[in-house]
Amino acid sequence: MVPYEYYVVLSALLMVLGLVGVIIRKNIIAMLISTELMLNAVNIAFVAFDFKLQEVAGQVFVFFILTIAAAEAAVGLGLIMAIYRMKKDVSVEKLTELKF
């Protein structure tokens, strides 16, 4: 059996990759996709610690994170659609004003 620390290290790697993606991407949709990567890293850590602590509460929290991710994708993509309809652009360099 693989030690659970490896799962936590993998979770850290996915978290850092998602963070780098949020920082370096210019397309706002790609930034949201990188956020999904970070949420998945958290899920892996929860399930790995469940395995270690012989609990199932972390898996319940993974369920909640899935719910929040669905809500986040719906609202975030709705916002992107609204922004695109007003500004005709999804580049973060053009979206620098709070007021349209």
Add this chain to the structure above:
Amino acid sequence: MDLSVIAFWSFSTLAVLSAIGVVFFKNIIYSVLSLISTLIMVSGLFFTLGAELVGALQILIYAVAIVVFYVLVISTVPEYKGKAIDPKYMLLSLPVGFLLFLELAYVSVYGAWASNTGIFKPEVLNEIGNVKAVSTILFTKFLFPFEVASLILLVAMIGAIILGRKEQVMDEEEVK
């Protein structure tokens, strides 16, 4: 070599490679396809940890529903013409991210974590199954957060409908 070890290394390697693809692919469609690959591999990792319910939900909700949202929005927004990656942020963020990863990995491997105190020993889980264990905890200890999650989904649905309305288009027609 144990089968679970092979499963862990293959799933984790493919997950990391797909995650690198998500971050560095120029074309956004390739990024979304890599995201699907990452999600399925993460689901496989859940299965290797014995979390069947969460693994199945990961495929059903993430790899199907959420990715379809992204594909729909990408099909509506025209192709992004500019540079995909900002080089001046990449120079800074890659070393900092690597250092952050080293720190997190060090803490993960050498850190002193709490010992196992849970009630779901492997024998218990073998007897009642993972799905029954998770749902028992979900509907007893976490019943109130479960109800709040349904409320959050309702609010998100109403918000997405209001944000996605074509009010601005109607305004332009009125002006004409």
